[in-house]
Amino acid sequence: MEVINNKRELVASINQCKKEGKSIGLVPTMGALHEGHLSLVKEALKDNDVIFVSIFVNPTQFNNSKDLETYPRTLENDLQLLKEAGCSYVFTPSVEEIYPEPDNRIFDFGYLDTVMEGANRPGHFNGVGQIVSKLLTLIPANKAYFGMKDFQQVAIIKQLVKIIKSDTEIVKCPIIRESDGLAKSSRNALLTIEHRKNAPIIHASLKKASTFVGDKNVKDIEEWVINEINSNQYLEVEYFKIIDEDTLQPVDKFENHNGVVGCITVQAGNVRLIDNITFK
Numbered sequence: 001m002e003v004i005n006n007k008r009e010l011v012a013s014i015n016q017c018k019k020e021g022k023s024i025g026l027v028p029t030m031g032a033l034h035e036g037h038l039s040l041v042k043e044a045l046k047d048n049d050v051i052f053v054s055i056f057v058n059p060t061q062f063n064n065s066k067d068l069e070t071y072p073r074t075l076e077n078d079l080q081l082l083k084e085a086g087c088s089y090v091f092t093p094s095v096e097e098i099y100p101e102p103d104n105r106i107f108d109f110g111y112l113d114t115v116m117e118g119a120n121r122p123g124h125f126n127g128v129g130q131i132v133s134k135l136l137t138l139i140p141a142n143k144a145y146f147g148m149k150d151f152q153q154v155a156i157i158k159q160l161v162k163i164i165k166s167d168t169e170i171v172k173c174p175i176i177r178e179s180d181g182l183a184k185s186s187r188n189a190l191l192t193i194e195h196r197k198n199a200p201i202i203h204a205s206l207k208k209a210s211t212f213v214g215d216k217n218v219k220d221i222e223e224w225v226i227n228e229i230n231s232n233q234y235l236e237v238e239y240f241k242i243i244d245e246d247t248l249q250p251v252d253k254f255e256n257h258n259g260v261v262g263c264i265t266v267q268a269g270n271v272r273l274i275d276n277i278t279f280k
């Protein structure tokens with residue numbers, strides 16, 4: 001496995017792969033790797049001759065400096081896991097390497113970033129757009145892999161590739177969960193013992209809510225989920241929205257939409273946990 005931390009060497013490796021006619025998979029990450037990331041790596045290895053995993057805690061997508069400061073960083077362990085997984089190249093640039101000067105680009109994602117994470121974390125998706133567009137330009141992969149835990153992020157990135165006219169195919173990969181149902185996330189490591197113990201209630205509530213379709217209406221299901229989770233003293237719902245899977249806009253009735261998803265963010269102490277469930 002080759003570890004690269006500058007653009008010059010990265011471009012040379014990409015050119016070599018292209019010259020050899022190798023297909024390239026890209027797995028962008030912010031490190032603190034867990035089985036969720038490794039499932040993306042596995043999928044990418046299945047589809048491509050070589051894969052590049054990027055590890056970069058992107059400052060422009062953090063709208064809260066404390067969150068950026070405390071984001072888990074476990075580079076040595078990440079490199080070990082990637083080596084064991086059979087990864088070909090890891091790109092671990094510094095902030096200066098990626099942003100030699102400030103990136104002032106503003107992306108227009110239409111309505112996609114006006115709701116949920118976009119509404120609650122101003123500038124977050126613009127920052128995601130900045131880093132992912134830079135990575136896709138530096139690493140023009142055949143396919144790039146993203147986890148569906150960040151449901152809205154995947155929709156934004158699919159829109160981004162249209163905006164920047166990238167040929168890379170965006171591959172959506174399923175959520176990987178702990179045995180008690182909690183969605184795997186780098187942030188789980190920051191939970192206190194009590195918050196970790198109670199966090200599985202989020203997925204359990206979403207799963208139960210999905211059985212109500214046909215009996216309860218959208219508004220009642222939203223209220224039920226919020227009340228169910230908020231009745232736990234360690235958890236506080238930031239939002240729970242039942243949305244159309246393509247437009248991400250709130251739905252009125254299930255029967256008026258083809259794909260419907262429930263997206264949630266819950267504050268568990270100092271940690272924001274994100275999850276979602278397919279209703280239809």
Ligand code: PAF
Pocket residue numbers: 028029030056058061128131132150153
């Ligand atoms: O999902 C993430 O880890 C990040 O948002 C991404 C896509 C790697 C961009 O920094």
